[in-house]
Amino acid sequence: MGLLEDIKSKTLIADGAMGTLLYSYGIDRCFEELNVSKPDEVKRIHEAYVKAGADIIQTNTYGANFIKLSRYGLEDETKQINEKAVRLARSAAHSAYVLGTLGGIRTFNKNKYSLDDIKRSFREQLYLLLNEEPDGLLLETYYDLEEAREVLKIARKETNLPIIVNVSMHEEGVLQDGTPLAEGLALLAGLGADVVGINCRLGPYHMIKALEEVPLLKDAYLSVYPNSSLPSLVEGRLVYETDDAYFRNSAVEFRNQGARIIGGCCGTTPNHIRAMAEAVKGLPPVTEKRVKTREKAAAAVQRERTEPALDELAKEKRSIIVELDPPKQLNFEKFLRAAKELKSAGIDALTLADNSLATPRISNVACGALLKERLDMRSLVHITCRDRNLIGLQSHLMGLDTLGLSDVLAITGDPSKIGDFPGATSVYDLTSFDLISLIKQFNEGLSYSGKPLGKKTNFSVAAAFNPNVRHIDKAVKRIEKKIDCGADYFISQPVYSEEQLIKIYEETKHLKTPIYIGIMPLTSSRNAEFIHNEIPGIKLSDAIREKMALAGSDKQKQAEEGLAIARSLLDAAYDLFNGIYLITPFLRSDLTAELTTYIHQKEKETTNVYHH
Known part of the structure; x- marks a missing residue:
């Protein structure tokens, strides 16, 4: 038998x-x-x-x-x-x-x-x-x-x-x-x-x-x-x-x-x-049973957004987001003044890194909540897989939703060995792909385990895109995989070549998912050399490095030259990408505020030319 x-x-x-x-x-x-x-x-x-x-x-x-x-x-x-x-x-x-x-x-x-x-x-x-x-x-x-x-x-x-x-x-x-x-x-x-x-x-x-x-x-x-x-x-x-x-x-x-x-x-x-x-032993098997019916949970509601998601903005108009790192020290007022300056310049959202370069900073969630409360300012909160296990990530997402912070960037996160505490543990329970999928599951009202959350979250999920690689087609494949996981839009690493901007556009123009292209102004020749020689994947042209070197040690000239290079890159990016992602170096919000003003002025000039 x-x-x-x-x-x-x-x-x-x-x-x-x-x-x-x-x-x-x-x-x-x-x-x-x-x-x-x-x-x-x-x-x-x-x-x-x-x-x-x-x-x-x-x-x-x-x-x-x-x-x-x-x-x-x-x-x-x-x-x-x-x-x-x-x-x-x-x-x-x-x-x-x-x-x-x-x-x-x-x-x-x-x-x-x-x-x-x-x-x-x-x-x-x-x-x-x-x-x-x-x-x-x-x-x-x-x-x-x-x-x-x-x-x-x-x-x-x-x-x-x-x-x-x-x-x-x-x-x-x-x-x-x-x-x-x-x-x-x-x-x-x-x-x-x-x-x-x-x-x-x-x-x-x-x-x-x-x-x-x-x-x-x-x-x-x-x-x-x-x-x-x-x-x-x-x-x-x-x-x-x-x-x-x-x-x-x-x-x-x-x-x-x-x-x-x-x-x-x-x-x-x-x-x-x-x-x-x-x-x-000796008990015959059951051939009939009464099945309990699970009580249906109340239909999960979803809090309506009071403003368009950042991916929607980039489809409708020129949209500018600016990254400003939360402070390393407990001096929030200085950060708040910088954020206020950027809001006055007309940015759509401030992006807040999650302990970038594996260095402890004031919680970006706390920063985002205070910016909303004090300045009525929108934040794009980064979430790394490095610092939280699966339990912590879910708790973090629930907290963000409770605070009404609905714009998030899902990233892997820099390994802890490069930061201030190289012996600290990098968790990485999830990859960025997994995290994107998890956030989208929250939007369906379900936790990772499948348990109902009681309501649906309403996160708009950004993902990272690094175009500074030898084979950009492989980077685009990663983009497509992240789109399959649920990514709504992308923000890129800083780009320092007009030719590269055109190449990125050609390789991604088949995608309907918006890309916020990254531009970060240089602050000095030393800054340029550091980026060129020590940041993986980013190479500056000899012409850019020479221009920064010619600015000498004069801080004003250095800043002006860095802004001039950034404006040239923005001119090249303007007609290719609706989304612009400005990265603030060393809390120099004056630089990214000036570039924001430049973009808005360019928009006015373009509109005037069009109407005439």
Whole structure:
């Protein structure tokens, strides 16, 4: 009798955690490699689960794919690790079914690996496992529904063996992209999964509640593999604490919700599995259930903007934004005076960097809130991935929305090693691509976990564009990828060549997404030489460097020459780009205020010529 025949008439018990037990033995490295280096330890755990009453055991191959093994330098051992895993499980199984396990790869850093790379890695591991003839496949811990969907298609095409697909939830009853659990499981069943269910992250309580909203499926069975509990940190080690009696009672509840396969995930041990096996022994599987209907949340409202977004402005008219770095010292009044000068000059928004060059400054959120309160001035707040983890980024976005700051720039952020504290940790939980997608998900009223926020945010999202590269076509490809993630417009690094401005226009004119082109006035010959020699990707022409050198040490002449060069660049950019991004050097707001006035004067002259 095969697994699918067996499951028709009874509830099957699966095994529990492999890594938790190995970790408890003091082993803290690549668990999958132990199939080769410590096979007796792995086999002993398989046997313990079989002895505890498991009808199904899974191979120790959750992370035995090219991508995950390469983190340990073990990618060349992918074949040996997977082959050995199936043979070990088979030698310990006796009458238990052996499932070849393939774990999800995508985490919250969704863009770290392309879907093509994931599928390539999955195919390799799939073929290795299938060659060893397991009784079925277990695809587990898929937070990303798109990934689960795509790899399931591959597996179903390659084999007729039973396939179990377990997705994982951050929040009870909803998947990471906001898809209700019941809908996601039905989708996977429709793609050919024989058993669909949930595993990891949550314990029995939340998994039972989630399953209460999932109906029995016509073409697939349900499975559930809970964690033993939420972990606690004890002396630097993660510890799970749940007694066996709790799991015994939970197993009956899982069975009552229609689960035909019940196992365990992180923190579970043979004792948990034994308790569940004893609890459901002799109980017939459920064939009918009453499904709870999730109360529909009130439709998420979105606060209306009282002013056009900056991308809309750049489509409608000449728009000028100016970057002014928040102060490094607690002297906000000086910054406020500079901002007031720029507002008087007629800028559309002040852009506020997020600890630029990895140097601590007054919070740009505080600056933005005070500018709004004191000057009724609009801010474009930069958000870096460097300083905040996924929790902090979401809290940050919620705070920005609460303060009514709706214009943001999503960037990776300069690495901390270049700043004042080179030993500080750079977080980078997300890439700039991921952050753009997250902000857009907030605009749909959903947190990263898929949990409703109660209202929709209304962020207009800018992204960075560096045209100062050898192959600008590659930079444009990054732009296009960011547009796919949801970027509304772009602001560029400073450009110091009229020829480069024309090249940028030609390479990007097919895009409908506006670009604010960056112009930063030079302040001295030393400043010019620093930018030319030490800022990656930016090269000044010999003519520009010579002009700045000829200004000598006279600060007034230096400023005048820097402004003259900037005006020439603005003349070249004027007819090519509606968006102008002026970068203020060294808090010299007088320079960017003068350039703003120059642009407005140019607009008046152009309008007068047109009307005449």
